[in-house]
Amino acid sequence: MRKLKLQVQMTVNGFVGGPDGELDWMEWNWDDKLKLYVDELHVSIDTILLGRKMTDGFVSHWTNVVADPKNPDYSIARKMVDTPKVVFTKTLVESRWDNTVLAKGNLSDEVKKLKNQNGKDIIVYGGAEFVSNLVKERLIDEYYIFVNPSVISSGLTIFNNIDNKRNLKLVESIPFSCGIVLLIYHPKA
DSSP states (O other): OOOEEEEEEEOTTSOSBOTTOOOTTSOOOOOHHHHHHHHHHHHTEEEEEEEHHHHHHHHHHHHHHHTOTTSTTHHHHHHHHHSOEEEEOSSOSSOOSTTEEEEOSOHHHHHHHHHHSSSSEEEEEEOHHHHHHHHHTTOOSEEEEEEOSOOOSSOBOSSSSOSSOOOEEEEEEEEOTTSOEEEEEEEOO
């Protein structure tokens, strides 16, 4: 069975975006070790899950980066654009993005169908509400939380939708010279 991996940027105090989704708190000056780690994480997957609200910004950003082969993020952008994407939506009738299909059914059923298909693992990048629902439904198999050296006073979180305590097992923590610390967790049974 394929695993669903969450890759998320987070503040020290647990926010994944400002009140309106702002990301100005994120550390963008990634060191080579961090870039290599993210690149290697992406090798283990062949499908990207996205919530509808995040998809426009995600696809637009990486498509713009791919337009400039001299951009230092070109190789990761190429992977983001080329990897098939599944967008979860209740409102769209058809996909407006290349290499993207829509999932319109029950979240848990749709994710379980994807996990049971042949292939590499699946990764989810967001948005906050979508990921919050994946967490609530216990669909995340591996958490890759990139803690940025920032705090903000309020914002979006992914752990506010759970109905009871969740125990996680720390698998690894990796500090990077840019100040980000990666925390890798698996849910405890």
